[in-house]
Amino acid sequence: MSIFLELENLKTHFPIYRGTIFRRQIGSVKAVDGVNLQVRKGEILGLVGESGCGKSTLARTIVQLIPTTQGAVILEGRNLSEISRAAVRAERVNFQMIFQDPYASLNPRMTVYDTLAEAIQTRQQIDKKLLLEKVGRLMRTVGLPANQMRRYPHEFSGGQRQRIAIARALAPEPKLIIADEPVSALDVSIQSQILNLIARLCREMQLTMIFISHDISVVKYISDRIAVMYLGRLVELGPATEVVEKPLHPYTKALVSAIPIPDPQVERRRQRIILQGDPPSPMSPPVGCAFHPRCPYAIAACKAQRPELEQKESNRFAACIRVGEI
Amino acid sequence: MALLEVENLRTYFYTRGGVVRAVDNVSFTLEQGETMGIVGESGSGKSVTCYSLLGLIPRPPGKIVSGSALFGGVDLLNCPKEQLRRIQGKRISMIFQDPMTSLNPYMRVSDQLVEPLLVHDKMSRSQALTRAIASLEEVGIQDAANRINLYPHQFSGGMRQRVMIAMALISRPEILIADEPTTALDVTVQAQILELIRQRQKDLGTAVIFITHDLGVVASFCNRVNVMYAGRIVESAPTDEIFARPMHPYNASLQQSIPALHKKGQALFTIPGLPPDLTIEFRGCPFASRCAHAGEICKEQDPALKQIVPGHKTSCIRFQRGEIADVRIKNFVSAV
Numbered sequence: 001m002s003i004f005l006e007l008e009n010l011k012t013h014f015p016i017y018r019g020t021i022f023r024r025q026i027g028s029v030k031a032v033d034g035v036n037l038q039v040r041k042g043e044i045l046g047l048v049g050e051s052g053c054g055k056s057t058l059a060r061t062i063v064q065l066i067p068t069t070q071g072a073v074i075l076e077g078r079n080l081s082e083i084s085r086a087a088v089r090a091e092r093v094n095f096q097m098i099f100q101d102p103y104a105s106l107n108p109r110m111t112v113y114d115t116l117a118e119a120i121q122t123r124q125q126i127d128k129k130l131l132l133e134k135v136g137r138l139m140r141t142v143g144l145p146a147n148q149m150r151r152y153p154h155e156f157s158g159g160q161r162q163r164i165a166i167a168r169a170l171a172p173e174p175k176l177i178i179a180d181e182p183v184s185a186l187d188v189s190i191q192s193q194i195l196n197l198i199a200r201l202c203r204e205m206q207l208t209m210i211f212i213s214h215d216i217s218v219v220k221y222i223s224d225r226i227a228v229m230y231l232g233r234l235v236e237l238g239p240a241t242e243v244v245e246k247p248l249h250p251y252t253k254a255l256v257s258a259i260p261i262p263d264p265q266v267e268r269r270r271q272r273i274i275l276q277g278d279p280p281s282p283m284s285p286p287v288g289c290a291f292h293p294r295c296p297y298a299i300a301a302c303k304a305q306r307p308e309l310e311q312k313e314s315n316r317f318a319a320c321i322r323v324g325e326i
Numbered sequence: 327m328a329l330l331e332v333e334n335l336r337t338y339f340y341t342r343g344g345v346v347r348a349v350d351n352v353s354f355t356l357e358q359g360e361t362m363g364i365v366g367e368s369g370s371g372k373s374v375t376c377y378s379l380l381g382l383i384p385r386p387p388g389k390i391v392s393g394s395a396l397f398g399g400v401d402l403l404n405c406p407k408e409q410l411r412r413i414q415g416k417r418i419s420m421i422f423q424d425p426m427t428s429l430n431p432y433m434r435v436s437d438q439l440v441e442p443l444l445v446h447d448k449m450s451r452s453q454a455l456t457r458a459i460a461s462l463e464e465v466g467i468q469d470a471a472n473r474i475n476l477y478p479h480q481f482s483g484g485m486r487q488r489v490m491i492a493m494a495l496i497s498r499p500e501i502l503i504a505d506e507p508t509t510a511l512d513v514t515v516q517a518q519i520l521e522l523i524r525q526r527q528k529d530l531g532t533a534v535i536f537i538t539h540d541l542g543v544v545a546s547f548c549n550r551v552n553v554m555y556a557g558r559i560v561e562s563a564p565t566d567e568i569f570a571r572p573m574h575p576y577n578a579s580l581q582q583s584i585p586a587l588h589k590k591g592q593a594l595f596t597i598p599g600l601p602p603d604l605t606i607e608f609r610g611c612p613f614a615s616r617c618a619h620a621g622e623i624c625k626e627q628d629p630a631l632k633q634i635v636p637g638h639k640t641s642c643i644r645f646q647r648g649e650i651a652d653v654r655i656k657n658f659v660s661a662v
């Protein structure tokens with residue numbers, strides 16, 4: 001299988017200023033801080049991690065909506081941070097993003113038809129009749145009746161708008177979709193419908209996908225591999241089922257133990273690993289392993305040096321020095 | 327007496343394409359300190375139900391066609407705007423599905439958080455700021471003293487959602503309406519937020535209306551659940567009952583769609599077909615055309631919510647008549 005997307009030591013930092021008249025930089029948020037990753041063509045990679053750990057920033061950096069601070073995004077062999085802005089724009093039909101916030105990403109003055117027709121035509125100019133047909137088909141694909149295509153976004157519910165955003169991403173038939181929490185606003189039945197659709201598209205059209213979600217059972221179901229992020233870096237990477245069922249990194253263990261289970265009987269009896277302490281601030285990350293202040297297995301050596309993502313078993317990577325011992 | 331009593335609420339939208347019957351005859355009660363979940367199909371009227379209570383339905387095109395909502399002797403649906411404004415944001419507060427409906431993109435988070443404290447609670451600015459920082463820390467935002475000075479776009483999606491939760495809790499409301507409050511949150515932060523809300527309920531007796539798609543959250547957090555479909559409540563029961571003994575086929579189908587119950591590679595169960603077009607008036611049960619258990623009667627008789635055992639109501643006609651004992655779908659073949 002060929003490598004479709006490669007991230008090399010990717011970093012995205014946001015400067016933080018203080019003061020209005022005498023603006024000075026008081027530090028920076030290291031939202032993404034050294035991510036290495038390879039995604040194969042046709043693969044679905046799940047990306048999970050605590051709120052604020054940098055998932056959306058990573059996604060936006062990959063599609064070059066935010067400039068990279070350091071490192072490289074290499075798409076089909078070309079380094080995106082080195083080609084011109086115009087070339088990036090031309091490339092954009094090939095990689096689409098489904099945003100976390102569908103409200104902000106849909107134009108309130110455009111009807112669903114306008115939005116989808118525009119998206120289809122970024123790839124190819126086609127005549128009115130065919131366009132109408134394609135828009136209708138897209139709407140039905142995401143479970144919306146085609147006769148609602150003349151409506152505006154505010155006339156839809158939250159989940160309906162999310163589906164419009166999904167349809168828009170599919171419209172230009174891209175090669176890569178980065179989906180940032182695409183199904184979390186949907187009820188489980190519609191969610192299943194969309195997940196089935198995504199799985200089918202990836203299979204049939206060799207669509208590559210990065211799927212960001214906090215819902216681990218969804219990620220486990222849909223993804224080939226899962227990457228777990230903590231404070232701007234990957235801490236675990238491996239085949240989806242194995243990562244969820246036999247997590248290597250202590251953070252992944254805690255994450256998996258906190259998944260709510262749709263059964264009140266089980267919920268009452270189960271044990272969760274409650275993480276001690278608070279998530280650290282990305283403005284002043286702890287030295288050593290970023291997770292050590294909250295890690296039940298931390299030893300002195302964890303404070304000394306930041307562990308790199310290393311291969312621990314075949315296909316399985318983790319950034320923890322104690323993997324074999326715990 | 328119940329804290330809130332909603333009866334026969336109907337909210338319609340008069341659009342170019344016809345009348346959208348977004349909420350169609352919804353009744354429920356909410357007791358002090360309890361947590362009532364609302365789950366249901368996307369577009370089934372969950373948000374509109376709550377907006378109606380707070381006078382947030384845009385008119386036109388929207389209109390509350392009928393109903394009452396009694397809260398401490400005041401009918402929220404038919405009281406003067408001024409009175410509603412005093413209740414809203416102070417005694418009833420809402421966490422919106424879309425964080426940006428309640429966050430102003432051009433204002434620092436600090437100013438947005440202290441405003442209600444200055445207005446409603448007449449605190450001094452420095453007092454209010456201290457309280458605002460504490461409220462951000464409660465929802466797990468690190469470096470709150472620094473970050474409070476940022477603008478909303480400088481926060482992550484989940485952090486914005488938490489800012490909004492802090493904002494909704496800061497006024498110590500009697501009723502908290504939470505519309506998908508944790509959709510953007512990972513499970514660990516979600517657990518922390520739910521614990522915070524639970525703590526508030528214990529301390530202040532706050533009642534919570536909790537809209538969510540996450541049946542796992544429902545199972546761990548809600549006392550009672552209303553299941554909505556096509557603008558109506560189709561099943562209402564204590565949480566344990568909703569899961570153990572579903573009495574409406576829609577509820578059963580929802581539970582069968584949960585990805586955790588599926589093997590990898592196996593297609594997920596989905597409900598065939600589309601929800602009904604709410605602009606078309608129809609006879610019978612709105613779920614009938616998608617229901618594996620539907621019979622002739624379902625297309626002819628209009629369903630009504632009836633109690634089967636104490637506390638457990640369903641609108642499924644065939645279940646009411648004792649024609650089906652188990653609404654679950656056996657050996658489903660998934661529609662892919």
Ligand SMILES: Nc1ncnc2c1ncn2[C@@H]1O[C@H](COP(=O)(O)OP(=O)(O)OP(=O)(O)O)[C@@H](O)[C@H]1O
Nearest residue numbers: 155156157158159339348368369370371372373374
């Ligand atoms: N301004 C409006 N004009 C016309 N129709 C509207 C308007 N606002 C909402 N609707 C319709 O009312 C119905 C109920 O919407 P509501 O937002 O309550 O759904 P919901 O149950 O909250 O769904 P979701 O889970 O997707 O958020 C939807 O079918 C929607 O299309």
Ligand SMILES: Nc1ncnc2c1ncn2[C@@H]1O[C@H](COP(=O)(O)OP(=O)(O)OP(=O)(O)O)[C@@H](O)[C@H]1O
Nearest residue numbers: 014031051052053054055056057480481482483484
């Ligand atoms: N424009 C910005 N300016 C300053 N800081 C920012 C900006 N955008 C994001 N950040 C910070 O970068 C960090 C990572 O944010 P990001 O949105 O990538 O998180 P996330 O993993 O997507 O979280 P969530 O699950 O909550 O959406 C956060 O601490 C956030 O406050």
Ligand SMILES: [Mg+2]
Nearest residue numbers: 056100482483
């Ligand atoms: Mg995000």
Ligand SMILES: [Mg+2]
Nearest residue numbers: 157158373423
């Ligand atoms: Mg809603």
